[in-house]
Amino acid sequence: MPQIVEFPERPYVGVRRTITMTTFGLVADRIGEIIGWLAERGQAPAGAPFLRYETIDMANDRLVVQAGVPVAEPMAAEGDLFADTLPAGRYAATTHHGHPDGLFEVITQLLKWGEEQGLTFDRTDKDGTEHWGCRLELFMTDPRAEPDMNNWDTDLQFRLA
Structure with missing residues (x-):
């Protein structure tokens, strides 16, 4: 069952890519x-390491996504790595247990739950593209310790406006 969770700022080191x-x-x-x-x-x-979705344009199969790893204190990065901070605030959160292929359904359920609760996500839509303030998939399971993807846990945290 989704819930609303308050998070402080969280520093991380990441990399950004435009992908399909x-x-x-x-x-x-x-x-x-x-x-x-x-x-x-x-x-x-x-x-937990995470993916942070910045923009999603499903019609054109174009996403801008970061891979990030939280750090205890802000630090300098180099090369194509960068240092940033996840914004503090209220997040709608839920956990998916199972293969990552099942995430789409859980994301749909989280968005529907938010709508039913009258919540507004930190998201704007422009020209068919979703722009997210902070939409996260956190990988709670270390694949080295649990190689069976059907036993993985993934936390979803979508910041509220």
């Missing part, structure tokens, strides 16, 4: 690289 529904690996596969980059600098992740 079939090229998610171009951004998602960078998470391990970011974790390794942090380890080389003596830093451990301060939370």
